[in-house]
Amino acid sequence: MGGNTACMPLQSRAIPVIITRPEPQANRFAQEIRRDLGNKAIPIISPLLQLRFSGNQPPDHRFGALVLTSEMGAQSALRLREEGVIIPDLAYCVGDRTAQVARQNGFLPVSASGDARDLVSLLLEHRKDAPFLHLHGQEARGDIVGKLTAQNVEAIGLVTYFQEPLCLTEEAKFTLSKDGEVFVPLFSPRTARIWAQEISKFKVLANLSHFALSPAVAEELKGLEPVHLEIADNPTQESIRHMMSQALNCA
Structure with missing residues (x-):
């Protein structure tokens, strides 16, 4: 392989x-x-998979940047903003396509151009932008929030969409x-x-x-x-x- x-x-x-x-x-x-x-x-x-928004909203907290690990995460960020939720413009993205969707939705993306490990490394380099809000599906891989927390970087995860099997x-x-x-x-x-x-x-x-x-x-x-x-x-x-x-x- x-x-x-x-x-x-x-x-x-x-x-x-x-x-x-x-x-x-x-x-x-x-x-x-x-x-x-x-x-x-x-x-x-x-x-x-069929994707649908969860309707969940983040806690009343001042976040420094979003963390986006999928296109659907980028779309759910736009959905939150359209619902009147105040979220940051800055968005750290796992890859270039997610960053492109985030940019199209009016956010300011920074791409890790890789996988979850690359994204965690990027976030640790920019820990000054914490607290981070990770928008993800009900199955979030890579434990991004856990790895950031272990490095004393404040981060919160929010399930913003579901993935239903087809x-x-x-x-x-x-x-x-x-x-x-x-x-x-x-x-x-x-x-x-x-x-x-x-x-x-x-x-x-x-x-x-x-x-x-x-x-x-x-x-x-x-x-x-x-x-x-x-x-x-x-x-x-x-x-x-x-x-x-x-x-x-x-x-």
Whole structure:
């Protein structure tokens, strides 16, 4: 396993790519696949999570900066502001895409351009901006608040959205029931866990190639062994697309 994708024989037909991301990320990623891979790939959208806002509000406290670890976190920050909740403009973000959404929503983002560990390091460097308010889903990985608190940096977490599991679509199931190569990019541990559960429910004839955003995502697939699995060198969707492009194009 690793970011150096092994070459596969060139195919005479387009490779289905099952996209399990929530909307609207799923549709956007499908558009990026069409742009990058052209007629070599066919995106099949089958979200395994449906996101909804929690309605929770932060305690009456003066925070110095937000901590955002997902696009939905950035969207929930905007929702809080629209509801009249006073929150900081400054937002420390786990990655560049989250930072982009935060900027579009009127916040001033600083990106760690990495994963939760990179974000914690960035926050410790900027501890003067504490107290931090981490907006996250009901399954928050990386224990960001705990790690900051252990370093005597004040931080509070708030669940601002829920992630409800979905089943694979009939189109995705049909694709998996046929012989041939199928690509499966996976972006979160929870999605990978649901994916593993879903494909255990029926006979899969397709030859699956998994592309994981991080080792934490890959860990959720260990029950599928033997499994063709590549892990991105960098936790970005660009790295995922690059791995798939390599698998399609190298001789």
